[in-house]
Amino acid sequence: xxxxxxxxxxxxxxxHDGSRFFSVSQICxxxxxxxxxxxxxxxxxxxxxxxxFALSVxxxxxHCAPPIVPQDYQGYYQSMSWWIARWxxxxxxxxxxxxxxxxxxxxxxxxxxxxxxxxxxxxMLSLIDLKSGQKAPWHRVQVQAYQxxxxxxxxxxxxxxxxxxxxxxxxxRSVKRNPRELAAFLSAINLLIYRETP
Numbered sequence: 001x002x003x004x005x006x007x008x009x010x011x012x013x014x015x016h017d018g019s020r021f022f023s024v025s026q027i028c029x030x031x032x033x034x035x036x037x038x039x040x041x042x043x044x045x046x047x048x049x050x051x052x053f054a055l056s057v058x059x060x061x062x063h064c065a066p067p068i069v070p071q072d073y074q075g076y077y078q079s080m081s082w083w084i085a086r087w088x089x090x091x092x093x094x095x096x097x098x099x100x101x102x103x104x105x106x107x108x109x110x111x112x113x114x115x116x117x118x119x120x121x122x123x124m125l126s127l128i129d130l131k132s133g134q135k136a137p138w139h140r141v142q143v144q145a146y147q148x149x150x151x152x153x154x155x156x157x158x159x160x161x162x163x164x165x166x167x168x169x170x171x172x173r174s175v176k177r178n179p180r181e182l183a184a185f186l187s188a189i190n191l192l193i194y195r196e197t198p
Contacts, residue, residue: 004097004108011196014108016099022192024109024145028138030188042133049073049132049163050112053080054094057113060084061091076132078167087172089115092125098149105189111146114155127155131162135171141181 004016012020048070055067056077069077093114100107113128129143143158162171 004099006097006110012106014097014099016108019099019106021099021106021108022189024107024142027107027145027185027188027192028142030191031141031184032136032138045073046132049076049080050095050130052077053112053130053163056080056084057089057091057115058094060089063091075165075167076163079163079165079170080130080161083161083163083170083172087117087119087126089113089117089126089128091115093151096151098151101148101150101153105148105186106193107145107189109146109149111143111149111152114152117157124157125155126157126159127152128159128161131160132165135160135162140175140178141185143175144177144182145185147177 002016004014004021006014006023008023010020013023013026014021052067052069052073055064058064059066067077091113093111095110095112096114097108097110111127112130113126115126115128117124117126117128127143127147129139129146131139139160143160146152147155147158158175158177160171160173160175162173164170
């Protein structure tokens, strides 16, 4: 199975088998009317923390050495480590790009983590989206959209994981599937397609 490519300079960020797809983040920007990611410094911090999270989960599962964490990120690392110790993730897919499983909906994305998690004496296949900034309603839409990508549909639990700079216990929030939020997401795709039409 080939993995979709990503080129954020193109009008449709993802490519796979000769087709191009809008990214989930592009679609969420259309929904909110805002830049979803803030400053360049915020973007870089998010990229760095996602790498640290991916390596931390893989290390917990015995697949690699623990990450080397810069001092500036030690608090975030402590916060995500708290979550890993609590939920004991068994990774299935880490940072794996995928395309939409919905026919006629050209979108793709890179979910942070699909893993078996252990909580309240239950083992669940969970789709986790890591966040290090302020909470926003579109985050719920984002993780629901990720669940509709090929390879991720089997997730039975959707969660947002907000980690904190001070190293405190993270906020792990369950996301319920919401038809109205999905409808807004699909409408935003239609708007992007309309904007391409000459």
